[in-house]
Amino acid sequence: MAIIECVPNISEGVRTDVVQGIAAQLRAVQGLRVLDVQSDATHNRSVLTLAGDAASLRAAVPLLVELTTAAVDLRVHRGEHPRLGAVDVVPFIPISGATMADCVALARDVGQEVATRHGVPVYLYEEAASSPARRNLEDIRRGEFEGLAEKMSRPEWAPDFGVAQPHPTAGATVIGARMPLIAYNINLATDRLDVAKKIATAIRMSSGGLRFVKAMGLALEGRPVVQVSMNLTNYEKTPIFRVFDLVQREAARYGVTVLESEIVGLIPQAALLQAAEYYLQLEGFSANQVLENKLRE
Amino acid sequence: MAIIECVPNISEGVRTDVVQGIAAQLRAVQGLRVLDVQSDATHNRSVLTLAGDAASLRAAVPLLVELTTAAVDLRVHRGEHPRLGAVDVVPFIPISGATMADCVALARDVGQEVATRHGVPVYLYEEAASSPARRNLEDIRRGEFEGLAEKMSRPEWAPDFGVAQPHPTAGATVIGARMPLIAYNINLATDRLDVAKKIATAIRMSSGGLRFVKAMGLALEGRPVVQVSMNLTNYEKTPIFRVFDLVQREAARYGVTVLESEIVGLIPQAALLQAAEYYLQLEGFSANQVLENKLRE
Numbered sequence: 001m002a003i004i005e006c007v008p009n010i011s012e013g014v015r016t017d018v019v020q021g022i023a024a025q026l027r028a029v030q031g032l033r034v035l036d037v038q039s040d041a042t043h044n045r046s047v048l049t050l051a052g053d054a055a056s057l058r059a060a061v062p063l064l065v066e067l068t069t070a071a072v073d074l075r076v077h078r079g080e081h082p083r084l085g086a087v088d089v090v091p092f093i094p095i096s097g098a099t100m101a102d103c104v105a106l107a108r109d110v111g112q113e114v115a116t117r118h119g120v121p122v123y124l125y126e127e128a129a130s131s132p133a134r135r136n137l138e139d140i141r142r143g144e145f146e147g148l149a150e151k152m153s154r155p156e157w158a159p160d161f162g163v164a165q166p167h168p169t170a171g172a173t174v175i176g177a178r179m180p181l182i183a184y185n186i187n188l189a190t191d192r193l194d195v196a197k198k199i200a201t202a203i204r205m206s207s208g209g210l211r212f213v214k215a216m217g218l219a220l221e222g223r224p225v226v227q228v229s230m231n232l233t234n235y236e237k238t239p240i241f242r243v244f245d246l247v248q249r250e251a252a253r254y255g256v257t258v259l260e261s262e263i264v265g266l267i268p269q270a271a272l273l274q275a276a277e278y279y280l281q282l283e284g285f286s287a288n289q290v291l292e293n294k295l296r297e
Numbered sequence: 298m299a300i301i302e303c304v305p306n307i308s309e310g311v312r313t314d315v316v317q318g319i320a321a322q323l324r325a326v327q328g329l330r331v332l333d334v335q336s337d338a339t340h341n342r343s344v345l346t347l348a349g350d351a352a353s354l355r356a357a358v359p360l361l362v363e364l365t366t367a368a369v370d371l372r373v374h375r376g377e378h379p380r381l382g383a384v385d386v387v388p389f390i391p392i393s394g395a396t397m398a399d400c401v402a403l404a405r406d407v408g409q410e411v412a413t414r415h416g417v418p419v420y421l422y423e424e425a426a427s428s429p430a431r432r433n434l435e436d437i438r439r440g441e442f443e444g445l446a447e448k449m450s451r452p453e454w455a456p457d458f459g460v461a462q463p464h465p466t467a468g469a470t471v472i473g474a475r476m477p478l479i480a481y482n483i484n485l486a487t488d489r490l491d492v493a494k495k496i497a498t499a500i501r502m503s504s505g506g507l508r509f510v511k512a513m514g515l516a517l518e519g520r521p522v523v524q525v526s527m528n529l530t531n532y533e534k535t536p537i538f539r540v541f542d543l544v545q546r547e548a549a550r551y552g553v554t555v556l557e558s559e560i561v562g563l564i565p566q567a568a569l570l571q572a573a574e575y576y577l578q579l580e581g582f583s584a585n586q587v588l589e590n591k592l593r594e
Binding site for chain 2: 003005033035051095096180187240241244258259260261262263265266267268269272273275276279280281282283284285289290291292293294295
């Protein structure tokens with residue numbers, strides 16, 4: 001069975017009863033799993049992690065838009081995190097038995113429906129973007145809800161679906177497809193913050209490093225340890241083991257060793273099998289050789 | 298539903314049509330899954346991976362003995378791998394909803410039937426062994442098919458089921474219960490067979506190495522490469538990464554490098570996650586963080 005992950009971010013993180021009520025209604029959708037709900041009061045924002053096949057997500061996301069639009073009024077919404085919509089961003093992510101092309105098609109289907117049925121204009125982003133200028137979420141979201149009416153009136157920012165006017169209380173929604181994101185941190189056996197920052201600069205794409213790495217250096221509170229904190233945005237093309245090895249190598253340049261690493265939240269099985277294959281120099285290995293995968297077939 | 302794995306090794310690896318024919322008949326057994334069939338021409342041996350409940354395996358294994366006995370004549374069988382029987386060894390392995398005690402009981406039931414109905418004497422081994430001297434497969438198999446008549450005539454090697462005389466063409470079968478076994482080979486970038494043999498001696502339990510490693514050195518046919526061919530009998534206590542690192546280290550002693558490694562057949566997911574955790578120095582990682590596991594809950 002195909003598994004697609006979907007991680008909608010909605011602009012409500014204070015009234016957790018409202019968020020839990022929405023999650024409860026999503027749980028009733030046939031074939032859908034609600035894996036996780038995380039609310040952040042400071043950001044006034046919640047992140048839902050859903051998984052299912054295309055059909056279940058095609059049902060779930062418009063329902064989420066309907067429920068959230070009824071509950072959230074962006075005209076009075078305040079929070080630390082930038083946002084454009086009540087349902088702010090909806091990425092579809094291929095996990096197994098589904099391709100990126102499947103997820104792009106799903107983003108278009110759902111985007112069309114959200115605009116037509118619920119009157120919320122939709123921008124497509126990342127792999128589903130209709131032009132390179134719309135790939136990056138930050139570019140679409142710049143100006144936020146408060147600047148949206150003006151931004152939409154410019155022809156280059158006409159939405160991909162719906163009229164060029166924000167929904168009065170729910171703004172616009174950004175829908176797209178992307179690879180799974182892995183939140184990965186490497187802790188260094190040193191308290192030298194400059195070392196973590198230099199390594200982050202060396203390895204991240206924005207300053208010349210690996211293509212699918214975002215990184216920053218920071219000090220850990222309460223421990224004499226610094227951290228290279230990363231998002232890996234495409235583990236197939238920039239694998240986790242290459243990131244680890246490169247950080248280790250760069251650290252050696254400063255006489256520093258890796259203390260430990262950590263995966264925050266969920267990770268696709270393939271990203272870890274890939275690491276085992278690399279370090280054990282496995283030839284001819286297939287994920288079908290994993291007993292649990294075989295039994296699930 | 299209870300799932301028991303069963304991994305019969307049969308003494309035919311050259312005539313793959315014969316092996317596939319046997320596998321096809323097993324697939325017709327009610328409730329049985331044939332997960333994998335791997336034939337090795339050098340070893341002249343095939344490994345079948347079956348899974349099902351006790352009832353399906355109680356039907357499948359005697360059928361396998363019947364079909365293999367009809368197809369294989371050990372008097373003319375040649376291969377690199379030691380063997381005692383046409384169906385050489387049949388382990389039952391508890392996977393879910395079944396205990397080791399269930400697997401021991403199943404080994405006894407099936408052993409009785411194979412000896413009585415098919416005239417192939419049976420030794421019980423590992424957790425099903427009738428005495429400590431019979432726990433170890435290698436002790437039972439020592440002397441191979443060619444030495445079996447003499448061995449069986451000694452009272453201490455009377456079979457657990459059946460008469461003390463080999464089946465004329467099918468020898469004897471060793472049946473038992475054990476933890477999951479990983480068939481793991483490491484190929485060395487050299488044609489020096491003595492190096493593979495020395496490394497095998499260094500790392501295996503029987504000559505002073507790691508507790509749950511069985512190993513031998515052999516030359517690969519048609520390639521200028523030697524192999525340390527291993528069975529890892531308890532990956533929780535002797536993990537695959539430790540074996541790999543130790544082989545690599547021992548090889549360096551002779552100026553030799555690891556060319557590649559391979560997993561033959563199936564492997565529990567935990568054995569590979571363990572390797573990823575080790576090499577990436579992951580702290581606080583749990584298998585529940587694997588998205589697919591979360592979805593299976």
